[in-house]
Amino acid sequence: MPDLIPARMLAEFAYCPRLCYIEWIDGEFADNEDTVDGRFQHRRVDEDTENDPMDDDLEAIHLRSVSLAGPEVGVTCRIDLLEKEGKRATPVEYKRGKAPDIPEGAYEPERVQLCAQGLVLRENGFQCEQGIVYFVRSRKRVPVTFDKALVKRTRGLISELRRAAIEKKIPPPLKESPKCNRCSLAGICLPDEVNLLREMEEKRGSEKGIMVRVRKLIPARDDYQPVYVVGHGNSLRKKGDVLEIWSRDEGRIKEVRLREISQVNLYGAVDVSTPALVDLMQRGIPVLHFTRGGWFQGVSLGHTHKNVELRMKQFEWAADRKRSLAIARSMISGKIKNCRTQLRRNDPEPSAAVLESLDRLSRDAKKASSAEKLLGIEGAAAELYFGRLDRLLKGNEDFSLQSRNRRPPKDPVNAVLSYLYAVLAKEMFVTLLAVGFDPYLGFYHRPRYGRPALALDMMEEFRPMIADSTAITLFNKRELGDKDFIRTGLGIALTSKGKKTVIGGYERQMEAEITHPLFGYTVSYRRIFEVQVRLLSRVLFGEIKEYPAFSRR
């Protein structure tokens, strides 16, 4: 039996069932201009007692912010203003906008919300025949009568929402609805993306390779930016809404506005003051800790994600070999396709044989009958791909790639690739956490202590065009040179300055805006990460059947 339904959620449900489900059942929320302004205006309404539009009636008793529950109706509510006269009560709901020019005087969600409040009031022994919507912008009171039809509709919505909550079944996205344009949850809901993928799955095969343009409801790039602090002797402090970076030798070297930070990455022994750490936690900004060499050690994070359902689904799928394999096949097939694209585009003399083999391997990966087979296919593809990658390093004859090696890397190119894969893994880790996944439980990579297996799974398809591509650009443009590497006893490592150059190149690539191969809109890679991770969650919830790996043509 789910909890009582907040009347406000019932209004959301009447507006868009999926929006309500995402907010109430999944516990997801995102702010935009409208939601922030809504809260701001509402706060002003609560404080605004001098200019009260209801004060002309001194007989009545006015109560603000009344919380009331109606277990019979199944609703709980917070009434902005309750006008009470003896046994008669009238709830008043404040809305920040203007009164709409429609016969009913107010839209259905508001009327349903008021009616639900009315039903709760009745259950609590009041007489309640009507409510009032007060539109702040037009300073207008609009009465709403709780007639038979409205009561029936309200009760109907209550039982519908209750059923959705018990069955844990997310309502489908609205189709081409103008409501999505200003919805702050569009980036979580992905209405057009999910609708498109479902349509494509219905008429599979007939339109392979066709790019369809869907509305771009997600922003092209992030409002927030990552912070990297490399090297020991640095410390982070907080001053007001600003994060200060201090160096032991040079004093304060940088100020960053906390409002604009997406994540904080600390390499080596960097101190963080407790006030800074707590503020970052409160804002939901993850602080990631790495060794000097770039090994990911852990994350400091505030309260974790509320989306418990998603984690339960993830564990269910990961325990099921067949379903895990289905996801892994898409990911690896996508990765091999991207390796092929990388060679086709950048190899000065692409080998037709290699391209054809990669094409075949990518198709084989789709059909692999076991995880072991898939691993073999991936290995074969990697060998072909890395065998050609050296030719892409055309601009800089000082560096070359003989073969892929690691732990420790034996040459500068491998050192940079290893470093970039670690940065890529943390990016995926952060994205997975933000969406509500457990990054340690994967579908392809098996769990091993401390290894973010799902992050490693999800980054497969992005390795060629983000990590490999960044490395090649950095060498070809001579942004990296001999002085950026040091020979250790065992292999080759990047210097502190070299690491910063690599991170800089990586960030340029992540912010580069590219056209999404399926959806046709232009967004940054960082955004695409989030879209892919959200699509994976849609697969686990059964909304789309197959994980659509990101692959460029």
Next chain:
Amino acid sequence: MHLSGRNCFVVSYDIMDPRRLQRVHKSMKGFGEPIHYSVFRCNLTPKGRVELIAALTGLIKHDQDRIMIIDLGPADGGADDRIEFIGVRAVDSSPKAVIV
């Protein structure tokens, strides 16, 4: 696109009480760069703009202090060209990855 673009705002304030002035200045530093005494330049998303207004509304005395917010349009649409500096140039405030 209402979700992504940032506009460039010039925010200037007259605050009658030194303590409040200090608080407003501290709060403003969370939104943009000081370019003069009591003048900030802020590149804000529509959401950031509302947050700025909400923050300042709570700090000032509405019958004594005054704040002016000038919208110079999209931050990447030549807003900077419409600001001319004579003498020492103020630093750019557009957010990008910080690597130290």
